[in-house]
Amino acid sequence: MAEVHLWGALRPIVGGALSVSVEAKNIRELFKTLAEQYPAFEPHLQRGIAVSINGKIYRDTWDQALPEGAEIYLLPRIPGG
Amino acid sequence: MPLDTNFTNQKFKQVGTRPLRPDGVDKVTGRAKYGADYNAPGQLIALVLRSPHAHARIKKIDTSKAEKLAGVKAIITSADLPDLTAGDRGMRDMLENCMARKKVLYDGHAVAAVAAIDQTTARKALKLIQVDYEILPHVTDVDEALKPSAPVIHNDIFTEGVEPKPTKPSNNNKRASFGHGDIEQGFREADIIVEHTYKTEQTHQGYIEPHACVANVSPDGQGELWVCTQGHFVYRNQCAALLGMDISKLRVTASEIGGGFGGKTHIWTEPLALALSRKANRPVKLTMSREEVFRCSGPTSSTSIDMKIGAKRDGTITAAHGVLRYHGGAFPATWAEFGAMTAFACYDLKNVKGESIEVIVNRPKTAAYRAPSAPMAAFAVESAIDELAKKIGMDAVELRIKNAAKQGTQSSYGPVYGPIGIGATLEAAKNHAHMKAPLGKNQGRGMACGFWFNFGGQTCCDINVTPDGTVTVAVGTIDVGGSRASIGLMAAEELGISYEDVRVVIADTSSLGHNDMTDGSRGTFSTGLATIAAARNAIKVLCARAAKMWDIPEDAVVWEDGHAKPAGTNAGNFPPLSIKEIAAAAGNTGGPIAGHNELVADGAGVSFATHICDIEVDPETGRSTVKRYTVIQDAGKAIHPSYVEGQYQGGAAQGIGWALNEEYIYGKDGRLQNAGFLDYRIPVCSDLPFIDTMILEIPNPNHPYGVRGVGETSIVPPLAAVANAMSNAVGIRLTHIPMSPPRVLKAISARKH
Numbered sequence: 001m002a003e004v005h006l007w008g009a010l011r012p013i014v015g016g017a018l019s020v021s022v023e024a025k026n027i028r029e030l031f032k033t034l035a036e037q038y039p040a041f042e043p044h045l046q047r048g049i050a051v052s053i054n055g056k057i058y059r060d061t062w063d064q065a066l067p068e069g070a071e072i073y074l075l076p077r078i079p080g081g
Numbered sequence: 082m083p084l085d086t087n088f089t090n091q092k093f094k095q096v097g098t099r100p101l102r103p104d105g106v107d108k109v110t111g112r113a114k115y116g117a118d119y120n121a122p123g124q125l126i127a128l129v130l131r132s133p134h135a136h137a138r139i140k141k142i143d144t145s146k147a148e149k150l151a152g153v154k155a156i157i158t159s160a161d162l163p164d165l166t167a168g169d170r171g172m173r174d175m176l177e178n179c180m181a182r183k184k185v186l187y188d189g190h191a192v193a194a195v196a197a198i199d200q201t202t203a204r205k206a207l208k209l210i211q212v213d214y215e216i217l218p219h220v221t222d223v224d225e226a227l228k229p230s231a232p233v234i235h236n237d238i239f240t241e242g243v244e245p246k247p248t249k250p251s252n253n254n255k256r257a258s259f260g261h262g263d264i265e266q267g268f269r270e271a272d273i274i275v276e277h278t279y280k281t282e283q284t285h286q287g288y289i290e291p292h293a294c295v296a297n298v299s300p301d302g303q304g305e306l307w308v309c310t311q312g313h314f315v316y317r318n319q320c321a322a323l324l325g326m327d328i329s330k331l332r333v334t335a336s337e338i339g340g341g342f343g344g345k346t347h348i349w350t351e352p353l354a355l356a357l358s359r360k361a362n363r364p365v366k367l368t369m370s371r372e373e374v375f376r377c378s379g380p381t382s383s384t385s386i387d388m389k390i391g392a393k394r395d396g397t398i399t400a401a402h403g404v405l406r407y408h409g410g411a412f413p414a415t416w417a418e419f420g421a422m423t424a425f426a427c428y429d430l431k432n433v434k435g436e437s438i439e440v441i442v443n444r445p446k447t448a449a450y451r452a453p454s455a456p457m458a459a460f461a462v463e464s465a466i467d468e469l470a471k472k473i474g475m476d477a478v479e480l481r482i483k484n485a486a487k488q489g490t491q492s493s494y495g496p497v498y499g500p501i502g503i504g505a506t507l508e509a510a511k512n513h514a515h516m517k518a519p520l521g522k523n524q525g526r527g528m529a530c531g532f533w534f535n536f537g538g539q540t541c542c543d544i545n546v547t548p549d550g551t552v553t554v555a556v557g558t559i560d561v562g563g564s565r566a567s568i569g570l571m572a573a574e575e576l577g578i579s580y581e582d583v584r585v586v587i588a589d590t591s592s593l594g595h596n597d598m599t600d601g602s603r604g605t606f607s608t609g610l611a612t613i614a615a616a617r618n619a620i621k622v623l624c625a626r627a628a629k630m631w632d633i634p635e636d637a638v639v640w641e642d643g644h645a646k647p648a649g650t651n652a653g654n655f656p657p658l659s660i661k662e663i664a665a666a667a668g669n670t671g672g673p674i675a676g677h678n679e680l681v682a683d684g685a686g687v688s689f690a691t692h693i694c695d696i697e698v699d700p701e702t703g704r705s706t707v708k709r710y711t712v713i714q715d716a717g718k719a720i721h722p723s724y725v726e727g728q729y730q731g732g733a734a735q736g737i738g739w740a741l742n743e744e745y746i747y748g749k750d751g752r753l754q755n756a757g758f759l760d761y762r763i764p765v766c767s768d769l770p771f772i773d774t775m776i777l778e779i780p781n782p783n784h785p786y787g788v789r790g791v792g793e794t795s796i797v798p799p800l801a802a803v804a805n806a807m808s809n810a811v812g813i814r815l816t817h818i819p820m821s822p823p824r825v826l827k828a829i830s831a832r833k834h
């Protein structure tokens with residue numbers, strides 16, 4: 001079970017909670033489960049969400065594992081100039 | 082096998098040296114080909130008709146007279162660009178920004194485009210196109226747009242991120258927040274609180290080369306695009322999607338780039354040139370004028386930021402709260418969100434909250450500008466922290482050192498930091514000779530810190546060993562600041578050959594897999610990773626070929642200093658084979674020798690900087706001059722230190738211009754008043770001192786060499802560093818950027834009275 005922290009724009013989707021617990025082994029399962037449990041996640045996922053796992057930010061890597069007890073944050077995908 | 086990206090602390094032979102850049106001679110002798118330097122046989126010249134109104138409904142466009150003009154070969158309007166975006170809001174906005182559909186949304190919004198045999202004919206044709214507008218009320222100010230009385234620009238935008246969901250549309254497309262702790266409790270614990278509203282005006286990246294392209298679409302549906310861009314693969318994908326083309330049928334070749342800084346991460350005229358070419362069945366060249374670049378490409382947001390920071394008398398910050406309003410131009414965007422994420426990232430804060438409010442106004446669609454959204458947020462935070470230090474009576478550097486984030490700090494945007502360099506840059510600033518140098522009359526010194534994330538992304542690379550043993554490296558990230566040199570150094574380092582024996586080229590989109598843009602300070606980080614991996618793959622092939630030449634097993638060969646060697650005495654007693662010898666025999670040992678890699682580069686290291694600025698202010702005129710400027714920044718590892726220094730200096734120069742002069746000025750009619758370099762003043766060499774640099778190297782643990790991105794962070798601190806210097810020079814705290822002479826003079830006069 002992964003404890004996933006949300007940034008402010010996502011919190012209304014889960015009733016204002018700061019984080020949600022999700023059964024997922026990797027980023028792909030995390031996104032799939034979130035979309036199933038909270039359909040309002042879908043447009044955010046389509047736009048792209050980054051996942052910070054123990055401080056390392058992943059943008060596209062579906063098979064990245066979510067280690068037990070890892071610190072996980074969903075973040076907006078950063079733009080660049 | 083995937084590349085092991087862990088930092089190895091290896092000793093380098095070539096990385097860290099300063100050879101000449103491979104594009105240097107062509108650039109200083111005029112041989113380099115930029116966007117407008119390419120011409121195709123039989124090409125037409127295209128011009129775009131643009132709206133003079135900030136907000137208007139298009140009632141009718143009559144192109145009939147223009148079509149009859151001799152020499153006109155094609156005219157397009159939105160009717161020629163059907164909406165193929167299938168509900169993708171981002172793509173639909175992109176399409177609508179390239180060519181207005183039912184409404185024009187800003188001064189300069191395209192309404193039609195013409196391709197003709199020459200520019201004179203195209204210009205005449207534009208004058209013959211009749212557009213019937215119904216003028217609508219407009220709003221161009223970020224604060225005015227949020228007022229209930231403001232005209233609502235899109236009636237299908239409802240604020241996202243709030244509960245309950247709004248039932249009325251508005252110009253606020255999104256709200257979000259970041260942070261942790263209890264800010265109310267934190268402010269109760271504070272002895273001193275600083276609270277202000279700060280404003281920054283809209284600025285343009287100011288790249289010297291205007292947008293330019295040549296499009297050529299054949300009747301069989303295949304197309305070519307020569308274009309000045311920061312990301313030719315992304316341009317290809319987006320243009321193909323908007324025009325209903327197969328991506329593989331459109332080949333995009335990138336020209337040299339005369340500056341981008343985020344402004345060339347977005348398509349503007351390219352789909353128009355392709356659509357015109359498809360309609361006319363001729364190549365079409367489309368070049369923006371400077372006025373068009375200002376009016377209708379993608380400047381950064383103007384902002385309005387409420388900032389409140391509290392601290393104890395010993396300098397410990399107890400709470401920080403920011404409400405950041407950024408506009409995205411005439412379309413929904415999320416620029417304020419990134420401001421809120423970056424605002425407090427330099428500090429270890431127990432109670433912190435950054436709230437973002439995204440605003441839509443009748444201005445051009447905002448694009449990224451170097452560390453997008455971070456400089457404005459840093460201006461507010463670093464100004465407030467400087468004022469806090471004054472009120473406490475504490476040295477501004479010491480207060481920052483006391484509160485600096487470090488390894489293990491929970492960042493204000495969420496994750497816990499690994500090894501980071503903010504503390505090291507502050508210590509270096511504290512001990513820098515610049516900090517101790519005497520100041521003259523009307524002079525002041527200020528300093529400020531800045532943060533940027535950096536990122537990686539999709540990247541691939543081909544390394545080919547040519548028959549004479551020299552090497553070509555094909556990459557897909559545009560070289561905006563010397564990356565061909567740094568990529569060449571990394572390839573040479575891995576292969577153990579001379580830098581001079583490596584040629585790095587930017588491949589076209591049909592020659593390499595998809596690559597994300599050169600943005601997010603990712604070029605040297607991500608393409609460097611792909612290059613290191615491709616070189617290691619090429620080395621495996623080289624060792625296998627040597628094994629064949631010696632008739633021994635492949636695993637009995639090692640690669641050292643550019644040579645294949647037997648792994649040990651049991652492998653045989655053979656003299657080393659050089660890359661040249663192995664390449665010469667390639668035809669007999671299996672054919673061409675190459676190494677390839679494709680990856681998603683994750684784990685870009687965050688970046689921090691501290692800047693010091695000395696300024697002199699003329700109290701009679703309000704004119705200010707930067708007398709001395711120092712940039713201290715963590716590079717992780719500087720592959721080519723000269724071009725790292727160049728990035729530091731360039732970012733500082735742009736930030737100084739933003740701080741002191743640059744500003745979009747709109748009239749009451751919603752039209753841009755200063756769309757040219759005479760009236761929009763960017764600093765030139767004679768305006769600036771030599772910008773001193775100090776490179777710190779705190780390795781990124783997620784890169785074998787320790788590389789972090791370096792391109793963007795340097796523009797984050799200058800707005801605040803200059804403002805803090807100004808405050809110390811004349812005793813006035815300006816909260817509105819730019820601090821142009823009229824604003825400074827007004828503030829000085831107000832203080833006198």
